[in-house]
Amino acid sequence: MKSLVKATSAPTVPRQAAPAYAARPTGRRRAAELLQRQGVLVVLLLVVLVSSFVFPSFASLDNARGVTVQASFLSIVALGMTLVIITGGIDLSVGSVFALGGVLAAWASQWGVLPALLVPLAVCGAIGAVNGLLVARAGMAPFIVTLASLLGARGLLLALTHEGATTYLVPRGSAFAELGGGSLGGFGYPVFIALALFAGGGLVLQRTSFGQTLFAVGGSSDAATLMGLPVARTKVLVYVLSGLLAGLAGALNAARLSSGVTIIGVGMELDAIAAVVIGGTLLVGGAGSVSGTLWGVLLLAVIQNLINQIGSLNSSYQSVVSGGFLILVVVAQRYLSTARRST
Amino acid sequence: MAPSEAVEAASVPAGTAEPPGAPAVLEAVRVSKRFPGVVALDEVSFALRAGEIHALVGENGAGKSTLIKLLTGVHRPDGGELRLGDAPVSFHRPYEAQQAGISTIYQEVNLVPLMSVARNIFLGREPKNRFGLIDFPRMHREAAELLTGFGVRADPRRPLHTLGVGTQQMVALARAVSVRARVVVMDEPTSSLEPREVETLFRVIGELHGRGIAIVYVSHRLDELYRICDRVTVLRDGWHVHTGELRELDRMRLVSMMLGREIAEVRRHGTTGFGDGHQAERRPVLTATGLTSGQVLRDVGLELHPGEVLGLGGLLGSGRSETAKAVAGALALDGGEISVGGRPLRRLTPAAAIRAGISLLPEDRKAEGIVPGLSVRENIVLAALPRLSRAGIVSRGRQDRIVDVFMKRLRIKASSPEQKVGELSGGNQQKVLLARWLCLEPKVLLLDEPTRGIDVGAKAEVQALIDDLAQEGLAVLLISSDIEELIEGSDRILVLRGGAVAGELTGDRVEESELLAVLADETADETADATVGATKGSAAPEEPAAPKEDRR
DSSP: HHHHHHHHHHHOTTTTHHHHOOOOOOOOHHHHHHHHHHHHHHHHHHHHHHHHHOTTTSHHHHHHHHHHHHHHHHHHHHHHHHHHHTTOOOOOOOOHHHHHHHHHHHGGGGGGGHHHHHHHHHHHHHHHHHHHHHHHHHHHOOOHHHHHHHHHHHHHHHTTTTTTTTOOOOOOHHHHHHHHHHEEETEEEHHHHHHHHHHHOOOOOOHHHHHHHHHHHHHOOOHHHHHHHHHHHHHHHHHHHHHHHHHHHHHHHHHHTBOSSSSSTTTTHHHHHHHHHHOOOTTTTSSSOOHHHHHHHHHHHHHHHHHHHHHHSOOOOHHHHHHHHHHHHHHHHHHHHHHHHHH | OOOOOOOOOOSSSSSSSOSSSSSSSEEEEEEEEEEEEEEEEEEEEEEEEEEEEEEEETTTSSSSHHHHHHHHHHOOOEEEEEEETEEEEEOSHHHHHTTTTTEEEEEOOOOTSBBBBBHHHHTTTTBBBBBBBBBBHHHHHOOOOHHHHOOOOOOOHHHHOOOHHHHHHHHHHHHHHHSOOOOEEESSSSOOOOOHHHHHHHHHHHHHOOOOOOOEEEOOOOHHHHHHOSEHHHTTTEEEEEEEEEEOOOOHHHHHHHHOOGGGGGGOOOOSSSSSSOOOOOOEEEEEEEEEETTTTEEEEEEEEEOOEEEEETTTTHHHHHHHHHHTSSSSOOOEEEEETTTOOOSHHHHHHTTTEEEOOOOHHHTOOOOSSSSSHHHHHHTTTHHHHTTTTTHHHHHHHHHHEEEEEHOOOOOOSSBGGGGOHHHHHHHHHHHHHHOOOEEEEESSTTTTOHHHHHHHHHHHHHHHHHHHHOOEEOSSSOOHHHHHHOOOOEEEEEEEEEEEEGGGGOOOHHHHHHHHHHTTHHHOOOTOOOOOOOOOOOOOOOOOOOOO
8 A cells, every 4th residue: 555655746758658559640651551441442443434435335324324233232241241341251052042031022912012131131141040040159160150151041032933833923914023123224123232231230330239249259269258248149140231231232132133043143242342342341250341342342343344344255255354352352461561660 | 287285375375265454356266177197276266355465476377367367257266266256156157257247358468359449348338229120320439439549549340350469469458447347356467568558558557546446456567567467376287376465575586486486495406407518619619699579579689609508588478489499480570680600591481491411399389399109110201201201202211210319319209110109108209309300410409498397307317318418519498497408408598578689697606596586677788798699688677676685
């Protein structure tokens, strides 16, 4: 006690004694941070700008309508993937869940628009919940768990359609068909739905405790636990969200195609992961943004569109170019993170 | 540590609650915790009174960390109960302990490196605006205000990992304090702080104390304990040893309680496997000077002669293992030089050290040495493979010969050289590791806790072996928390404190009372002749020395 008085009454430390820590971020680190966060947007704008000059048909409004509605489905799936990856997880099941959602929606659409949305959401959300519980409560590796549900959901889908022999059609002229096929100002409804979801996703991620917890869980799961954050609950929720979004995207896609197509969505999880990573989200978790993912999806869509424009190029080259971009981004991320640490 | 017959302090019967005093805010009553193969806590009682600063001390494996984890909801006790105020409580998660007003600062900073300072401070309880969204301007403002009180002027928007470790520790403290805590647990909060930051920390602790917050303070730095703590609880090997007023306990006695040795009964027992002293050569085989690494090592120097066993003494956290690692090239250094046989090592890497003839037997043999799935033979020749092979092909005949020699020589008890090492006892595993390094024909052998966790018989055998190796001209550096082993085994003892050399014991002074005196004493430089090979220790004599029990 006596000694304590000594400790408190001897203010040996002036309050402004930490100039070393007061330094503002250096220019280089700021540039690195900006590039990581908004680099894709710059690339996207450059690609769009250059292509508009080179290919007159690219710059048309019609083409923009086509590209955006195409991209809207992948973007919704990638939104869920972004959340999962920020927590340090991965969801490989989204492609299968996407297809399953479409088939379920087409099947349920005979009873109206509400069942057509709720049935796929319920089933796909349940798949996500199983993923999440196995990852968070049973402590299994996300890769394995979601690989299993990738196979499981695809199997369920084949059983529902009798090995693809039965195709469920969305009634023509129904409200559900309108949801996928209708448009506002030439842009399909799915585009606006995707934009609304991204706005909501961004708000949740950046401005709510839940969003902050996602970053904390991905940044350091142990620290998050010791800080008393609900780590397990957050992980479960994030896989549920991913399942819900993949199912919704599938349902919207089915509405647009007017039928539940069984063979779609194969490899879609990889496109989604690519878009997320290109968008600057760290694959190890702890950092990322939904806006980056949006730009990533658009970049992939624009590249595909460009290759179609060229015409003489086989569309398979799209994967080559996307792959090249992915490597570029990962290398850049690595370089940027070392640059940030060294300054 | 040998089953110790050391004193239980008479003032408090072990395992019972507190003598009457201020009411306890947080109490552990006869709590036990078992992990596979170990009893980490055995019916330990601990009571934290309202408004006190309570020191929790003990050596490695004493159970401090486990007790803290029970108090903070990381683990749950297997037996006994926790009481908060008058009522029994049971925390299932750290969150529940925090809700109950128990805040913790862990030894290693437990924050999220990629997130900003402000977000780290307010994670889970962010200030919200009227739409239920996080109010960042307010959060940054409050974080900045909070940090200013801690002498930190970093921009709260900066990612945490861009700050120094000390500042990160301050952020952790700010987080812990800014929740409405009734109890703050600090697990070695100063281990990564610079002196200036320690002063700031103490000022903050003083403020918390003024607000009536009870503090559990874990540290190995005795001067810190005596400066700020009211009472002390000593744990050893999972047992409760003592609880009482700190000022009634002199340093010497505190240290002897932590180590489990009674000052009065210090006599040579001859229970260890060590023989008499060795004939050391004059010219050192290894010279290390000015080893410095952050706050961990400060200008440590040592000399090792062929044929001698140099003991490294010191409490936990004094830099013993770090010194050994530095010599073996396994610790990044800010400065220092190491030469073997008069030739300085140009690059301090493990590979360079091994080439120069330095072998380190690490403290944690499970994590850093043994490959349990491989056979005895494979484990022994692992490090020597490059030497045994020609054009990448390893001669099985040469392997078998070497393995045979070492298994006989070290008396490794295995059914055959092909038995998996994971099936052997701890002592035999240790011998296998020793054999691995010995077949590299080292000149210098660094042994970090070579007998920890092995049974008594095997312990004596390993000790005898160390003796033999020194007789044969090997230079041995011995680190041991077992003070008897250190005394009996060493020809000379270099005592470390706070990462610096605090003194050296030679000849007749290699004795327990002398060692305890240096360990406990803050002004040890005058009493122990810090001469040969020892560089200046930098303990500042700021408080009167504890009474020395000199009886010779």
